[in-house]
Each structure stands twice: as C-alpha cells, then as structure tokens.
Amino acid sequence: MCEMAGNGDIQWCFSQVKGTLEDDVTEADIISCVEFNHDGDLLATGDKGGRVVIFQRDPISKNSIPRRGEYNVYSTFQSHEPEFDYLKSLEIEEKINKIRWLKRKNPAHFLLSTNDKTIKLWKVSERDKRVEGYNTKEENGSIRDPACITSLRVPSIKPMELMVEASPRRIFANAHTYHINSISVNSDQETYLSADDLRINLWHLEITDQSFNIVDIKPTNMEELTEVITAAEFHPAECNVLVYSSSKGTIRLCDMRSAALCDQHSKLFEEQEDPTNRSFFSEIISSISDVKLSHSGRYMISRDYLSVKVWDLQMETRPIECYPVHEYLRSKLCSLYENDCIFDKFECCWSGNDSAIMTGSYNNFFRVFDRTTKRDLTLEAARDIAKPKTLLKPRKVSTGGKRKKDEITVDCLDFNRKILHTAWHPSENVVAVAATNNLFLFQDKL
Template identity: 70%
Template sequence: MGEDAENPKINHTFLRDYVTEADVISTVEFNQTGDLLATGDKGGRVVIFQRETESKDELEEAGETGDSGEYNVYSTFQSHEPDFDYLKSLEIEEKINKIRWLPQQNAAHFLLSTNDKTIKLWKVSERDKRPEGYNLKDEEGHPKDVSTITSLRVPVLRPTDLMVEVRPRRVFSNGHTYHVNSISVNSDGETYLSADDLRINMWHLDITDRSFNIVDIKPANMEDLTEVITAAEFHPQHCHLFVYSSSKGTLRLCDMRASALCDRHAKLFEEPEDPGNRSFFSEIISSVSDVKFSHSGRYLLTRDYLTAKVWDLHMDKGPVETYQVHEYLRSKLCALYENDCIFDKFECVWNSSDSVIMTGAYNSFFRMFDRETGRGVTLEAWRESSKPRAVLRTRRVYTGGKRRRGDVGVDSLDFTKKILHMAWHPSENIIAIAATNNLYIFQDRVNADTQTQ
C-alpha cells in the first residue's frame, strides 16, 4: 500500500495490451442467416453474439435505411477442456480450432465445435417459460413425501425471464490420430467431414461411435511423407464433392460417387513453379492455409503465405486470379522464418456475391480485393475504428518511391498483431475480424451496394 501511494504511476498501456493466451480468438463464424456470430478461443470457450435490430427512429436519426443492428453477447459456454492422451503421453489443448453452424431446422440452433481431437455438437435454444405445479416435487425441485399428496395437479407453464440454454447433444471422439484442422457441414444436412494432417473422415450427425474414412494419405513408411492436408471443405450445393488442400500448394477435388475411398482425386489444381523463384522458403510459403468454395460453387479461393488465389473448377492448369497480399515481405522471409511467423495460417473469405475477397495480414491490417477491377485496399482493425460510427481508414505499406503521410514502413510492421481469422456476413456487407483477443465488426452503412468498404 505504501509503495503504491509513493509511486502512483501505473503503466495503463501495458495493462490494456496484456493478453492472456486463453483469451486469443482462434475462429469466427456467422450462421446461415447472419443473425448469430460465434467465436472460439484458445481457452476452449465459445461466445455467441446475436444481432439486435435497431429501431426505425434510431436508423432515421442516423440517416440510414435497412435492417441494421449491432451484435451483443447472446451466450457464452465452455466447449472443450484440457485433456491428456495417456496412450501417447500428449496433452490435448482446449483451443477451439473451428466452429461450423448447421442449417436451422426449428427454433433451436445447432453448431459443431472442435479442438485438436474431439468434435462436439451443441444445441442453442431459448426458454421463456417454466413448469410449475408438480405432484411429486415442490417448487424448489425437492421430492415430496408421497404420503402428503392428497390430490393430483396438472402442471402449468408460467412466463419467466428469457434464458439461453446451450447443451451438448453429441460428442464425436476417437476419430483422429492427428490434429483436426477442418470441419465442414455437407449440403445434405445429415453429414459432415473432419480433416487432420493425414486423413479426412465423414460423420453422420446422429452417429458418434464411428466415422467413414474417405481420404488417407498416410504412407506405409512415415519417412516417405512429403505433404500433409491443411484444409478441407464440402461443395455448397453438390453433396458428393469436396476439396482438400495440401502443404505443397495443391488442391484436390474429390467425387464420392466415383469411389468410397477418395485417395484418387477427380481433379488436381496446382500452379507450375517458376524455377527462377525457387528458394529455401518456396515450399513453406506455397503451403495452402485455407480453401473456400464460392457461394456459387464455381470457384475456389485459397490463401498461401504471400498470396490469395481464385481457381475455376473448370480450369485446373492454374489459378485464374492471383492477388499479392503482402509481397513486400518476400525480402523478409529469413527473419520471418527465425521468428516462426512464416508458419502463420491466414484465412480467406468471399463476400455474399463472390465479387470481393478478404484475407488478413500483419500490423492489424487486412486486405480486400475487388475481383472485377483487380484493385486491393488495405484496412486496419484498431481500437479507434471500433468506436460507433467510426469510418475504417485505408492504410499503405511504404515499399519505395514517394512516401505519403501515414504510410507504414516494412521495418515498422508489428508481426505480433496479426489478423488470422475472419468471417463475412452471408448476405450483407458486414465483416467480423478477430485481432488477438478483440473482435471487430464493421458494416458498410453508407452504400449497401458497395462491396469494398
């Protein structure tokens, strides 16, 4: 107490920037309507946000139209706990790797969440009534003495405060030897796939004790292993098609109608390597960290370390579009290898009309590219832009030539502030950006038709 009184100066900047590892957001996902947004973190928690509809008066006062609203916390629950594999003497982290919403069938919502080993199906429902007037127990739920019951009562439902209940409905375990990196719900609404480094399994949502192995790239001798699976996703319309990416930069489109075990792909997508650009880091930076089907199902969007690429399912000779995300880092690859940043896994997303793509970068920057014009814009997720009605400001990384005011030099980039996880609303220009332990939600409220702001 005496020391604090004598030296009242406290480093508030340090306190504000101090982030525990458990609070770091590890996945972000909108549901099919965009009214719910789920995040998972390294502490095994899932936080669900619900979109609140603003009143018409508030919208008119702000000079806006349309159904807008901010997202507020709807429910929080612990999805996974730390575990231990006694057979292999390995700790299993509670970190949530992926969250996927199931199509809504009734008033309740269902979502899948996974850590490295175990996938869980959760039911999210609301309750605003509670039963009263039980015969065999009192109002507090304690059993009654049967000898004191002289008449029968019909229980009734009484209105009560709204409660959000989250309950585990299924636990899918023991399906993966290696770390799960992807889950994807099939368009049939009954099955989903899960992928680890060497295998892809297909599960039925009602069956937890067995899954069907549809891809297995594990060699007989592990010394012959040359690549691993990095991501996998079902086609949005055709339930028999799925794609998976590899650490070699290749994409394999598989058709389950052709064979039960899809070790032989239907199509292989890869870009021929330029021998002139070959270096020690070539294979590392060509590894695909994320793959997403377009909403139309015609295109694939992939992200490697330096670029985002769009592939046409009808053209397997190479990508039809390539966007440089942060080409200025090519000269820094040695330093990025030393600090392990070169192994960061950036995600990528489409907007609702497939006309704009978005992906993350360093220094709290994220990039958007307009596919029609090919132009890209760099935006920043930072505290000042999280204020209500604040406008996102564009940023530029200085790489040479005339330096503008506000430009950021390559040597000044903060590689600890990385935007790895993001999501785009399924029908509107609303984006969710995860920056360490902060979730930023931005909306284009000036012009709903402009897809790049």
C-alpha cells in the same frame, strides 16, 4: 455490390468492438475462429481457452434504415476442456480450431465445434417459460413424498426471464490420430467431414461411434511423408464433392461416388512455379492455409502465405485470379522464418455474393479484394477508430524509396498483431475480424 466511394474504393466504417482493449492479453482469450450462421443473425467465436461466445444481431440495428451491423452477447459456454492422452503422454489443448453452423430446422440452433481431437455438436436453445405446480416435486426441485399427495393439480406454464441454454448433444471422439484442422457440414445437413494432417473422415450427425475414412494420404513408411492436409471443405450444393488442400500448394477435388476411398482425386488444381522465383522458402510459402468454395459452387479461393488465388472448378491448370496480400514481405522471408511467422495460417472468406474476398495480414491489417473492379483495400482493425461510424482510412505500406505521410514502412509492421480469422455476413456487407482477443465488426458506409 459494395457501396463505392468517389475514388472507386469500398467505404468501410467501424461498427463495434468486442473484448477489452487492454494490453495484457491472456493466452486463453485469443480468438481462434469466427463464423456467421446461415442468415447472419448469429456470430460465433471460439478461443484458445476452449470457450464459444455467440453474438446475436441487435434487432433494432437490423431493422433500422440504413441497416447497422451491431451484435450483442447471446450465449457463452465452455465447449472443450484441456485433456491428457496418457498413452502418448500428450497434452490436448482446449483451443477451438473450427466452428461450423448447421442450417436451422427448428427454434433451436445447432453448431459443431472442434479442438485437436474431439468434435462436439451443441444445441443452443431459448427458454422463457417455466412449469409450476408439479404433483410429484416441490418448486425447488426436491421430490415429494407420495404419501403426502392427497390431490392432483394441473401444472401451469408461467413466463420467466429469457434463458439461453447450450447443451452438448453429441460428442464425436477417438477418430483422429493427428490434429483436426477442418470440419465442414455437407449440403445434405446429415453428414459432415473432419480432416487432420493425413486423413479425412466422414461422419453422420446421428452416429458418434463410427466414421468412414474417405481420404488417407499416410505413407506406409512415415519417412516418405512429403505433404500434409491443411484444409478441407464440402461443395455447397453437391453432397458428393469435396476439396482439400495440401502443404505442397495443391488442391484436390474428390467425388465420393467414384470410390469409397477418395485417394484418387477427380481433379488436381496446381499452379506451376516460376523457376526464377525459386528459393529456400518456396515450399513453405506455397503451402495452402485455407480453401473456401464460393457460395455459387463455381469457384474456390486458396490462401498461401503471400497471396489469395481464385480457381474455376472447370480449370485445373492455373488460377483465374491472383491477389498479392503482402508481397512486400518477400524480401523479409528470412527473418519471418526465424521468428516462425512464416508458418502462420491465414484464413480467407468470400463476400455473400462472391464478388469480393477478404483475408488478413500483419499489423492488424486486413485486405479486401473486389473481383469486379480489381481494386484492393488495406484496412486496419485498430483501437483509435473504435467509435461508431468512423470511416476506415485505407492503409499503405511503403516498399522502399521515400515514405509518404500516410504510409508505414515494412520495418515498422508489428508481426505480433495479426489477423488470422475473418468472416463475412452471408447477405450484407458486415465483416467480423478477430484481432488477438478483440472481435472487430465493420460495415460498408451507406
């Protein structure tokens, strides 16, 4: 469990920030996804420019006592390029929507990355030795004339400076009519799913030219369309179970053993709306932007515009916990609708032991909810705390009446600075928070 301070709150401190802390940010540098690998030694980010940057845990920080959560750049590569669909006259952005790591089976690392249309499987490997003394080619790589080869020599392996190479091993394309919003690797580590607005496809990692459509919610007449798929994920242990969320605020659990097409869900998780809270914005703010199953596989969290809900997979009627993220924005929904912020898609994540939840908000605030003590914390990813071991001060938003010294009023919040993407280390209290073009790393104060 997280280290507690005297006042009962988790004490977090600044560890690192990656990226330049300048005001002029290019669109391509904005981080669009963050993902730790299974042991937390690597951390990948994707950006709107189609690049993937992988950070590696600093060995000294990992083995120091107390441990520190410090990462260095390990590899950077261009994963996707902008494309043009000539049939539909549509530009396909290079922006990386999601990254998912595969479990490690050999010295190399594998990850899936996707933009709106194409999924790629990347192999990231190290090379610190080179072969010298080839018979058929020169050291510069040019082929030798066979007539000049008079004797045979045994090539030798020499040490060289460490090189990290990223190479695309598979490209899974042409299977989605709509924009891909999710990919999820199955627990069997052989198959994965990809979801767009209306369909979910099942792929085998070795087969690029065919996928199986396992969910299709597209109506015969598109005028009858009432909802779209917003996120999808496989169960962490049961390879036949998956969940997907919708813009109507529902989550469906499907069992692939029951039928080849999972249009008939096994369970439907939905909370009935309180009629007294009904407004013009009800449908928009109830849309689920992210769903994540817990590491144990017993629970799942869903993020809608104003809250995070915890569901027990054994109980469909209502969530077992509900945490308001920024309830003070309920009175501001009209202006948030006008500036399109109401359509922002915030993600959420579990701590390694499922005892806490993290999600983002505006003004570069992010929220941590402790499920055991029911305490919550608002923290800010800000430049002025960018000194190692600086303690993060809890932030408070004043919701009317007299504003206290440390509080910020709702009207002073910056809606252009938002934390949409967060990730939590699988076994330690180290969190990664994407704030525009910067990646902040925080850890609990030991």
